[in-house]
Amino acid sequence: MKEGPDIARVAALIGDPARANMLTALMSGRALTARELAAEAGVTAQTASAHLGKLEEGGIVRVQRQGRHKYVALAGDEVAAVLEGLMGLAAGAGHLRTRPGPKDAALREARRCYNHLAGDRGVQMYDAMRRRDWLTEDEGLVLSEAGRGFITDFGIDLRALEAKGPPICRDCLDWSERRAHLGGRLGRAMLDRMEALGWLSRSSESRVVRFSDNGRVAFDEAFPVSR
Template structure:
């Protein structure tokens, strides 16, 4: 008798091409209707309903009802982290797709990974915070230090004031950069502050994040402050 989690069952849920496409479409943290997800998966609405029911039962999706419509989102940040890790693995070992176009290039620069900043910009920010000592690892646990608040002053983010019980900060392996970016409550707060200050805007047609001119200045300032805090 085998003990432990049933990895095969979860992998089978994700492994179907239509379901994988639906899950990937939800990686920007927004909720979509069954009709929208059917289009993402390239299947009929009836087939999509069956797929969504399986994903919901499997704990990968959460459903919210509003009026006559049901909206689906990823069940948790853990689901998003698994999907990002699978993208990383597939990028290095799976079959290659056709040559990436401009939209793919934009995704590599900056994109939303569930609710935090990913891509080259997200990795650069994480590495600046880590290199400057605002983040440190103790026993494989990522922790913030007293250098974090001054580094994030241009964003107005105070880690001590962030609500919630989930992890304050954790690493997420970036599929395009093969290095880590910042996830957790702090990663979510940083992206939210960037959007509120109009430093960045989301591309409505993809997960890409566009860095606006004042955002370029602001992000570079945060990176500079993080580096200045280094011993």
């Protein structure tokens, strides 16, 4: 018997169509009820419960029971990163489930990848930070001193982020752009800070992130597109 991680088991858990639909819905970063996930997957509540049991046992989701309801969320950032990577692989290979529409265009422009900014805007921010050497590669993605200054001036408490230990940031493959965007605790803090500044708002019905008019201007000034 071969040793090492059993990727076949994880792939089987994710690969079931109903479970894949549930996991995609959870990429919004919100905890959803079992009933909501059943609707996303197009299955009965009983079938959804069986699927969620398997995902919880496999460490893919965590389930919190509150009263009569079960609230389900992804188990963590690592699960979200794997799912986003699989979305990029599927999109790159042409495995798309629907034709592009208005919702798809909005998702491609800006969306939540679990808890950080993804899509065209997410890649724009990442590229600008790399171009200015705020993010550098040193045995992984790290903030330079200049980057630390920018993040502090932007209103983010770096000490709080670093208190949980390294790394505070990582790159994440964007499924629509098929390039990197910023993930990790720093990616989450950036999205939260931009929302606090009024630059953007999160949709309650999907992963779409919508920028205000002033937010677009401020974002482009902070993270200009390379010319």
